[in-house]
Amino acid sequence: MTTSPATEIDFEIHPSQTRVPAAERERILADPGFGQVFTDHMITLRWSAERGWHDGKLEPYGPFALDPATSVFHYGQELFEGLKAYRQASGSIVMFRPQANAARFNSSARRMAMPELPEETFLRALELLVTQDREWIPDGEGNSLYLRPFMIATQRGLGVNHPSSEYLFCVIGSPAASYFGAGKTVRVWLSEDYTRAAPGGTGAVKCGGNYAAAFAAQQQAVDQGCDQVVWLDAAEHQWVEEMGGMNLFFVYGTDAGGRILTPALTGSLLPGITRDSLLRLAPTLGIHAAEGRISVSQWRADCAAGELTEVFACGTAAVITPVGGVDGATGGWTIGSGAPGPISLRLKDELIGIQYGHRPDPFGWVHKVA
Ligand code: PLP
Ligand code: COI
Numbered sequence: 031m032t033t034s035p036a037t038e039i040d041f042e043i044h045p046s047q048t049r050v051p052a053a054e055r056e057r058i059l060a061d062p063g064f065g066q067v068f069t070d071h072m073i074t075l076r077w078s079a080e081r082g083w084h085d086g087k088l089e090p091y092g093p094f095a096l097d098p099a100t101s102v103f104h105y106g107q108e109l110f111e112g113l114k115a116y117r118q119a120s121g122s123i124v125m126f127r128p129q130a131n132a133a134r135f136n137s138s139a140r141r142m143a144m145p146e147l148p149e150e151t152f153l154r155a156l157e158l159l160v161t162q163d164r165e166w167i168p169d170g171e172g173n174s175l176y177l178r179p180f181m182i183a184t185q186r187g188l189g190v191n192h193p194s195s196e197y198l199f200c201v202i203g204s205p206a207a208s209y210f211g212a213g214k215t216v217r218v219w220l221s222e223d224y225t226r227a228a229p230g231g232t233g234a235v236k237c238g239g240n241y242a243a244a245f246a247a248q249q250q251a252v253d254q255g256c257d258q259v260v261w262l263d264a265a266e267h268q269w270v271e272e273m274g275g276m277n278l279f280f281v282y283g284t285d286a287g288g289r290i291l292t293p294a295l296t297g298s299l300l301p302g303i304t305r306d307s308l309l310r311l312a313p314t315l316g317i318h319a320a321e322g323r324i325s326v327s328q329w330r331a332d333c334a335a336g337e338l339t340e341v342f343a344c345g346t347a348a349v350i351t352p353v354g355g356v357d358g359a360t361g362g363w364t365i366g367s368g369a370p371g372p373i374s375l376r377l378k379d380e381l382i383g384i385q386y387g388h389r390p391d392p393f394g395w396v397h398k399v400a
Contacts, residue, residue, distance in 0.1 A: 039151045046070045046090035059168040062205035069163035073155040073201040097186045101194040107183035108238040109138040114174035115160045117167045118387035123400040130303045138235035143193040176206040209347040219251035220358035221259045228264035233298035268325045276348045277305040281340035281373045289318035304344040340371030350378035
């Protein structure tokens with residue numbers, strides 16, 4: 031056992047004695063899928079009211095033993111993040127805007143009455159895991175190591191008068207290809223029966239409960255022949271908010287003079303890091319970018335008028351995924367030709383170019399690990 035270089039909160043290093051054999055790993059990396067296979071190690075770190083953050087470890091990936099009365103099983107006090115490590119053509123290993131994930135993790139923690147983690151500790155945990163398991167980062171554009179930091183309430187007991195007094199922070203890594211499959215266009219379902227988030231709720235944070243409550247609507251979307259749900263505002267059920275795991279952008283016009291619009295952060299949708307990156311990147315490419323409001327009826331009318339030419343979803347897992355068509359209780363429509371449009375593809379190319387290191391990184395978004 032060795033100890034990592036001193037940081038305020040330290041991690042003991044316990045390498046696995048039973049790693050996946052290299053040939054088996056290479057077979058997995060040739061076709062990684064999404065979120066099915068995990069690397070040899072994980073990070074764990076505990077928090078208690080008495081000790082604060084303590085007992086940090088990089089250790090072999092494996093199950094937890096938890097008492098059936100552990101708080102998270104009953105009251106769902108949990109939050110997570112998602113980001114990626116990339117292998118660039120030069121051989122460098124980088125992460126994309128991990129400080130932004132650290133900040134969002136802490137904003138989720140505040141809303142969920144959970145302890146914040148110092149940003150440098152969040153980053154150190156990611157760097158340790160990525161460095162240790164770097165052989166698990168697949169080659170090739172579109173492939174990456176998806177990193178999933180999360181935190182659960184681990185106090186034993188069923189009382190609900192106060193938040194848990196103990197927590198476990200953990201980071202796992204999973205080799206990933208593109209979430210929907212390369213070149214895929216998705217069809218979306220407008221959820222009019224269900225609501226994802228309401229003012230004052232948890233829509234703007236990444237807590238597991240938001241996703242648990244979305245499965246019924248996602249199932250409905252699939253039953254209707256769609257891939258994903260589009261969530262509308264809770265009060266009027268007409269303003270577009272976001273998708274189950276992605277933000278949305280609406281593209282007006284064509285290549286020259288095109289502009290993109292994304293729903294503003296009202297407090298009930300997640301402030302996506304990809305969304306923020308595109309809002310900043312697009313103007314540097316001559317594409318005007320704005321946050322605003324768009325209703326379902328305007329979406330439909332602007333498509334019919336030929337003004338709204340493309341729609342795309344964006345997120346860490348989805349990167350940029352074009353939306354080809356929309357369905358809802360009152361019928362559906364096609365967006366543009368139904369195929370990926372030039373502005374979606376251009377933005378995707380530029381974003382991926384920064385992540386994989388073959389475009390300049392004017393915003394300093396790429397964080398080198400090795
Ligand atoms: N919206 C939701 C509900 C999500 O789960 C995600 C994924 O993290 C996003 C949007 C996109 O966020 P990001 O670009 O930070 O991955
Ligand atoms: C992500 O893009 O990181 C997400 O969280 C989306 C989904 C896999 C939940």
